[in-house]
């Protein structure tokens with residue numbers, strides 16, 4: 001270095017991480033923790049489809065009428081906050097973080113997210129959020145590695161047995177009673193089938209994604225695994 005000056009420490013290049021997988025595999029918990037640990041932004045794309053669904057329900061749109069959903073899709077203004085310590089979502093300026101988690105929204109979101117016009121709009125929004133994340137971002141969903149960010153630096157596909165996923169979800173919602181567990185398992189399998197079977201950008205593992213089966217792993221182990229994979233990518237860049 002000329003003049004014996006200390007070289008300025010350059011910030012690591014922005015890294016884009018795509019985390020996909022079915023419900024209850026640990027995408028949200030893992031993505032938030034990895035983003036927080038590495039100083040990256042975080043985007044929950046499922047929350048955006050849920051917000052779109054909530055808006056449709058609130059505005060009296062029949063979510064089984066794909067043409068009506070397609071026509072209305074451009075109306076709501078969705079804004080996602082990308083701080084992993086405090087992720088937010090608003091619809092037309094109103095906080096939607098509570099209402100998007102209801103059973104009503106959960107049971108209808110797959111119908112709305114299957115509508116191509118909805119996906120086009122939401123995908124554009126997701127790409128613009130990712131492009132604006134100066135230090136990089138962890139984006140979680142169903143089609144991030146395959147469609148939204150096919151050039152992501154690292155793609156992870158999380159899996160877990162239906163039993164493990166239902167137990168995790170059921171523990172969140174209703175406690176551990178057997179009837180609740182069975183109902184949660186059925187609803188989860190039905191939503192996976194709808195999300196995997198739709199024509200437009202279905203839930204799928206990208207060819208170059210790293211698959212991590214979380215069935216027998218603790219959340220902490222999954223987080224450590226993903227952080228290590230990101231650090232390896234950065235070191236190799």
Ligand SMILES: Nc1ncnc2c1ncn2[C@@H]1O[C@H](COP(=O)(O)OP(=O)(O)O)[C@@H](O)[C@H]1O
Nearest residue numbers: 023024025026027028029168172214217218219
């Ligand atoms: N490896 C794991 N072991 C046990 N519980 C987990 C694990 N990963 C996530 N969880 C729990 O399972 C539930 C669903 O996780 P979440 O991150 O919301 O999954 P997803 O975003 O894939 O639907 C949460 O209560 C979370 O704390």
Ligand SMILES: Nc1ccn([C@@H]2O[C@H](COP(=O)(O)OP(=O)(O)O)[C@@H](O)[C@H]2O)c(=O)n1
Nearest residue numbers: 023024045046047049109110113141142143
């Ligand atoms: N990239 C994405 C993310 C979610 N979704 C849809 O949004 C729904 C809700 O996603 P979510 O991530 O909140 O679902 P959970 O796994 O948290 O239950 C999914 O069931 C899909 O129908 C999608 O189609 N594409």
